[in-house]
Amino acid sequence: MNNHNSSSLKDSDILYKKVIEEIKDYAIILLDKNGIIRNWNKGAEKIKQYHEHEILGKHFSIFYLEEDLESNLPFKLLTEAKETGRAAQEGWRKRKDESKFWGSISITAIHDDAGNVISYCKVTKDLTEKKLVEDTLRSNEERYHRMIAEVEDYAIILLNPDGTIENWNAGAEKIKGYKSQDVLGKSFHIFYTEEDQVQGLPDKLLNIAKAQGKATHEGWRVRKDGTKFWGSVVITTLHNENRRIIGFSKVTRDLTQQKIAQEQLNVYTRELELQNSELEQFAYVASHDLQEPLRKIQTFTELIKENFEDKEFTTKYLNKLDSSAKRMSKLIKSLLEYSRLTKEKDEYNEAEVDLNSLVKDIKQDFELLIEEKNAIIDCDLLPSVTGNRTQLGQVFSNLISNSLKFAQVAPVIKIRSQIVPKSKIIGAPEYLSDFDYTYISVEDNGIGFEQKYSNLIFTLFQRLHGKNEYSGTGIGLALCKKIIENHNGFVSATGKLGKGATFHIYLPA
Amino acid sequence: MNEPRKCLIIDDDEDDQEIFKMCLRTVNKDINCVGVFNGQEAIDMLKASDEYVPQHIFLDVNMPKMNGIECLRILRHIPELKNTKIFMYSTTSEKSVLEESMKLGAEKYIVKPAKTSELKKILSEILL
Numbered sequence A: 001m002n003n004h005n006s007s008s009l010k011d012s013d014i015l016y017k018k019v020i021e022e023i024k025d026y027a028i029i030l031l032d033k034n035g036i037i038r039n040w041n042k043g044a045e046k047i048k049q050y051h052e053h054e055i056l057g058k059h060f061s062i063f064y065l066e067e068d069l070e071s072n073l074p075f076k077l078l079t080e081a082k083e084t085g086r087a088a089q090e091g092w093r094k095r096k097d098e099s100k101f102w103g104s105i106s107i108t109a110i111h112d113d114a115g116n117v118i119s120y121c122k123v124t125k126d127l128t129e130k131k132l133v134e135d136t137l138r139s140n141e142e143r144y145h146r147m148i149a150e151v152e153d154y155a156i157i158l159l160n161p162d163g164t165i166e167n168w169n170a171g172a173e174k175i176k177g178y179k180s181q182d183v184l185g186k187s188f189h190i191f192y193t194e195e196d197q198v199q200g201l202p203d204k205l206l207n208i209a210k211a212q213g214k215a216t217h218e219g220w221r222v223r224k225d226g227t228k229f230w231g232s233v234v235i236t237t238l239h240n241e242n243r244r245i246i247g248f249s250k251v252t253r254d255l256t257q258q259k260i261a262q263e264q265l266n267v268y269t270r271e272l273e274l275q276n277s278e279l280e281q282f283a284y285v286a287s288h289d290l291q292e293p294l295r296k297i298q299t300f301t302e303l304i305k306e307n308f309e310d311k312e313f314t315t316k317y318l319n320k321l322d323s324s325a326k327r328m329s330k331l332i333k334s335l336l337e338y339s340r341l342t343k344e345k346d347e348y349n350e351a352e353v354d355l356n357s358l359v360k361d362i363k364q365d366f367e368l369l370i371e372e373k374n375a376i377i378d379c380d381l382l383p384s385v386t387g388n389r390t391q392l393g394q395v396f397s398n399l400i401s402n403s404l405k406f407a408q409v410a411p412v413i414k415i416r417s418q419i420v421p422k423s424k425i426i427g428a429p430e431y432l433s434d435f436d437y438t439y440i441s442v443e444d445n446g447i448g449f450e451q452k453y454s455n456l457i458f459t460l461f462q463r464l465h466g467k468n469e470y471s472g473t474g475i476g477l478a479l480c481k482k483i484i485e486n487h488n489g490f491v492s493a494t495g496k497l498g499k500g501a502t503f504h505i506y507l508p509a
Numbered sequence B: 001m002n003e004p005r006k007c008l009i010i011d012d013d014e015d016d017q018e019i020f021k022m023c024l025r026t027v028n029k030d031i032n033c034v035g036v037f038n039g040q041e042a043i044d045m046l047k048a049s050d051e052y053v054p055q056h057i058f059l060d061v062n063m064p065k066m067n068g069i070e071c072l073r074i075l076r077h078i079p080e081l082k083n084t085k086i087f088m089y090s091t092t093s094e095k096s097v098l099e100e101s102m103k104l105g106a107e108k109y110i111v112k113p114a115k116t117s118e119l120k121k122i123l124s125e126i127l128l
Helices: A002-022 A042-048 A066-070 A073-084 A128-150 A170-176 A194-198 A201-212 A256-306 A311-339 A355-365 A367-373 A389-405 A476-486 B014-027 B039-048 B068-075 B095-103 B116-126
Strands: A026-032 A037-039 A086-094 A100-111 A117-126 A154-159 A165-167 A214-222 A228-239 A245-254 A351-354 A376-379 A384-387 A412-421 A436-443 A490-496 A500-508 B006-010 B032-036 B056-059 B085-090 B108-111
Touching: A026 A042, A042 A117, A066 A073, A073 A086, A073 A100, A073 A117, A100 A128, A154 A170, A170 A228, A170 A245, A194 A201, A201 A214, A201 A228, A201 A245, A228 A256, A256 A311, A256 B014, A256 B116, A311 A476, A351 A355, A351 A389, A355 A367, A355 A376, A355 A389, A367 A389, A384 A389, A384 A500, A389 A412, A389 A436, A389 A476, A389 A500, A476 A490, A476 A500, B006 B014, B006 B039, B014 B032, B014 B116, B032 B039, B039 B068, B056 B068, B068 B085, B068 B095, B085 B095, B095 B108
Parallel strands: A376 A412, B006 B032, B006 B056, B056 B085, B085 B108
Antiparallel strands: A026 A037, A026 A117, A086 A100, A100 A117, A154 A165, A154 A245, A214 A228, A228 A245, A351 A384, A412 A436, A436 A500, A490 A500
């Protein structure tokens, strides 16, 4: 029985030894208590390249690199194994041919029955390939992060599913003005205008992104310093492998320059269109409105010729002839004045115009008339606008003069102002640029007009009343309109017959 | 026997009315011509009286408060005037105005001539 046991023990010993010898994936070597290599296996030969006869008897520190030898790493590992039973480490080691490999090492202390360390078993796995792959991945990841971080022209930010900001890049700082510490953790709502926030735009966009994968939008956004920029935004929903939403990427481009350029283009196009239609109108008016006095001059001349012996008749008609000629002259002067209002940059004296002093001057001009009519001009504190003082003066002068003229009771003229965005302008034409405007209203309590004529009154020479009722050539409002349009603004009027009229002036703020 | 013919001119311009009446008198001194300065006044006057029915109405186009086309539209709806001939009498010769007035039932569109002889000729043809 003993024989049987000891022979089977011996068999299993031999088998065990063979197992260790033949394993090729792991270097399994035995060190004596000083670290000298006593045993070698096929795995060790494969990984470290030494043959058994070359390496037995050498110290295991032969596999270590210079810097590890200097820092005493082999000794430290042995000591750790001795004290705690085991030491494990991952690091670079060198082969026989001096090439490096990344090893995962484990050193286990072997004890006798008394608990003394009699040997160390060192198991090494070559993880070089894995390490290289990991390193490449990490360096790629780093490059990727660097790429996003350093891109300056696009704000590329990462949002959490709840819309709070997780990540920030150089572009975001450049475009929006915030540094990353200012915004991390905050909601991306802060970049939106108050109006957009009130209307729930940010969350609407997130919802679209959730439903359709991405949401795009162009609109005004707000920087840290409160100034606005025109942003082109793409919000993309990010999913993990299980299709769960893990966040959103938000890429924003600052297109303010393009927007301004586009608006400028629109302005120029509109100017061209205006000039064309003005030319048409001018030609029409010139031929039409001048025809009447001209015709009369011809008729009167004919009548005078036929009746030249009748002194009374002749005198009467010579006077009429004179009136017609004068009227024609006045019309032509008005036409010329109107046509001279072209927007030529060199003639156009642009400056900051203080509207308060403007109105004050006008009040002074009309002092006598105001007193005569017991009129009250109630004017708010008005802002300054950029433009031509003379022309703007003409606008207010015309409006105030009209309010004083077309009145049956003591005129009360109210002048108010506020800043409004384009969206708040009623009847704003499409060509009007999408910026903020200074809105000035001039309201009176005069005879008013029927709302259906609200556009007609701005037509050149168009009058709502006969020559005998109220004086005028019918050019005042046409002039106002042209001047305001030259200033890239917009003017309109609302009225109620018998109650009064209000003129609405919008000038770029 | 025959009542003298009546004619009405609606024109806001004093001079034009005077010239018109002068020429009319030369063509036919028996025609009774009334002048009114705006469309509303004319309509009120015509609606107020059943007896006053002019055979001819001369209607200017460019007038404040109510222009000639508006006025024409209303006049053509007054039953008493169904036999009255309405002539547009205007400085403007725009096609659209011309077409509109013919559509609304004007008899003819007269462009105010510069020469009185021209006007007299036109009037004599109408009043023949």
